[in-house]
Amino acid sequence: MTGKEYRTITDVKGPLVFLNKTEPVAFGEIVELRLSDGTLKNGQVLDTSDDQVIVQVFEGTASIDKQTGIKFLGDVFKLPVSKDMIGRILDGAGRPRDGGPSIVADEMADIIGAAINPYSRQSPSSFIQTGISAIDACTSLVRGQKLPIFSASGLPHNDIALQIARQAKLVDSDDDFVVVFCAMGITAEEYNFFVHDLERTGALENACLFVNLADDPAVERLITPRLALTAAEYLAFEHDYHVLVIYTDMTNYCESLRQIGAAREEVPGRRGYPGYMYTDLAMLYERAGLVKGKKGSITQFPILTMPGDDITHPIPDLSGYITEGQIVISRELHQKGIYPPINVLPSLSRLMNAGIGDGKTREDHKSVSDQLYAAYAQGRELRGLVAIVGEDALNERDLQLLKFADIFENQFLRQSRDEDRPIGEGTLDYAWELLSNIDTKYLVRLDQKWIDKYHPNEKKN
């Protein structure tokens, strides 16, 4: 079926090419386009019938004309996968970008990725220590979780992602993580920042990179994360690796999705994004987790920048509806000079309960975390009141809470980029120390038995 070249293009619109009757072409089939100057481009079939075929061209449709030859390659998009991908840098379409040899396929894997049978999943429950107190104490990460970073332009989300990649470790085993990094439309500068850091720490040897930069074709971004996740699945479920997938920036991915939708003249959903964006994103995010009978795992850290810092924008909104929580980066904290500027209040880890407590982190973890939240939330709220009525109107309890909000931000959140705090003696003990600035009678979320055991001034040894 392959081999035959068609010259039946009728229309070209945005990233799409429309062509007339061909032999029966499969939905999702991969297409090669040969331009008159010999350049090759690749595409994929989006719609197929006896009369017309619609092809989405990954590299964009520039220079395509009615003479362009089109070949159908007879198969859907597959990625050659092998263990040798570890340590390699590939481009957004899966070709070597590091000057090395092509990947010798151990297997050709369909990049769409089949859904994991919910019955075959295993609930994630192993705590990952990131060494970042805000995350470890308040939005604990669990192996197999998908936990995005909701950020905005100009904020240090990349530093945080890299710090997590460097420091992430399991407390109950010494298995290492392999990092699969996927760049979608980020700048060369950002990319270099990632690569240098991975190089500096030696992590590059244990990583596989898929790279589509800002000046690479926009439509290609729609397949890049699928390649990365296909590689991740192969490493996790065929070779028992624990894979940490970092992909950035999901916002660019969604823009490409919108572009295709517009070119197809689809009825758009909210703010011009396709109505199926939820499902499309779910097809990526749901490729995280653990499955019964396999040792490996996939943990996802998608990074997205919220347009206009707006958490209700469709990109963060639909992501939040799919992922298992979110880590929200705050411009306000960043402007106060606090790193990492994580606002724990809108942040959430839905799998936290399963991953913390006795035997996992520490028995008092839940209690401490609830108390930190409550005290910080009330303290922040009081800031608003103080701005109107002044500190004089506050009673003793409120004054302590107000002060605690500052302590929490300046001491608990704040840490340096290479500071790796262990959960027990680092993060949790520190939390107790800071909480002791508040009278114990106001610490109503702490169980008495933990106060007796951990409170620096009330400990009964």
Place this chain on the structure above:
Amino acid sequence: MSEEKGVIYRISGPVVTAIGISPRMYEVVRVGDEGLMGEVIELHGEQSVIQVYEETSGVRPGEPVIRTGQTLSVQLGPGLLTKIYDGIQRPLPELEKTMGVFITRGVDADGLDLEKNWQFNPTVKAGDSVSPGDVIGTVQETTTIEHRVMIPPGISGKIKEIKSGEFNVTQTVCILDDGNEVQMMQKWPVRTPRPFTKKHAPEVPLQTGQRILDFLFPLAKGGTAGIPGPFGSGKTVTQQQLAKWSDADIVVYIGCGERGNEMTEVLDEFPHLIDPKTGEALMNRTTMIANTSNMPVAAREASVYTGITIAEYFRDMGYDVALMADSTSRWAEAMREISSRLEEMPGEEGYPAYLSSRLAEFYERAGRVETLSGGDGSVSVIGAVSPPGGDISEPVSQGTLRIVKVFWGLDAGLARQRHFPAINWLNSYSLYPPSLDQWYRDNIKTDFPEVRTQISSLLQVEAELQEIVQLVGSDALPVDQQLTLEVARMIREFFLQQNAFHDVDTYSDLKLQYTMAKAILSFQEESKKALAGGSALEDVVNIPARTDLMRGRFESGYEDRIEEMLDAMSKQIADTMEDN
């Protein structure tokens, strides 16, 4: 007709167009060389438009399309409980056996185990006359649930022979005079509501053990409720709490376009949770449908129909069934996606114009009914709604709110403060109290409705006072209003907040709820007296007995100790007067 065969003309995602066949609307067809399952959703001249329940990539025009003559149906009979199905009733464990951990395609699986033998105990005898819905025998399906085998719709007459013993679901257990044979399994088309005699007004509450729901915004057995809320506000936790603790006989839980791990969690947890009513594992009364966000959208569209048909079937046996659909927004989006592939004229926000009628038809299948055999059964439907950006002015929320009688509005602000359940007490509502109040008076306490009214008006007053506090601080209020604020805070923190993950706090029965509410009111009463008698507010609100009362709810045996705590509270409040 049956083997009529056509070919594929066009493929666009989950929508395939075939030519050369003339099937009926909603007929199931087999698509392509792999025989993927699809359903005819539009007839258009020569063309039949089909939604396909499996991934279509790799399928080509020219491949065959074969009619089956059947409409999309579920298999009903013993063996539904404890199961987990995909949107078209394929058991997920069966799929795992044939496909491994990833769901590939082209595999059929029966909804019921056709091999398994069940002990059938007849309840009728030869010579009896039977008509549709009549129970002819029972099967102990799980340790707690007796499955009542019914005469399927469309068949009636005198029984010629009735069997007893071990049979599988396809074997004949009953023969009528006219030669009609009855098996334990019946099939029912999912898009058609199952028949009943008439609908009754709901007058019994569905008890959920969730204080804010039962006490302030109750749902009736046979009623409908909507839970809209932004991401992370507690829709799933609330639905799971209902699946766990509500006093329904049967629970149908539909995970419609949501997370895989959430279904796994239910699978892991339910077999270990004990039903407070029967002392048996909750799984024994539960059927799950899981069509997660990354599974094919057409099967997601079908999943709510599969679920509600199973619910109606148990209703017909005379059971109270509770159905949760998480999330109906994902179902609506599946409709939108299919509709847009059909190039239908879109309505609001791209949803098809028939969105609100589909929502209405779905919720209309809830209700308390007199069954065909004269029994009493109900289906209660609780639908989660996931409005974009949390803004409920959108079509799915609005379409739902026009129909449902209970609105549990989740609030991002409350969730952020970790006030759970994050149900906003000011804008949520239930229209059932007038029809349920007699039940509360008869079964809980005669003044139950009045206590509820007092609690909710305190919350209203608090909201008004808070506006003033925001401007001048609470110290500027007169002392009786400061007390009102304290009492309202007690309602929020002690009564409305309820930790789903706490072994004890996760469930409170109605009697305890009533006692707790009364405790708050008596704190208010006695404190008022004390203030009038010269006590300082500071002293009254800081009595240790109040903290004990509030913390006590986390300890088991609370209901036995609460009277004692109340006595201590009265005494300590009175003491504040003497100190002065």
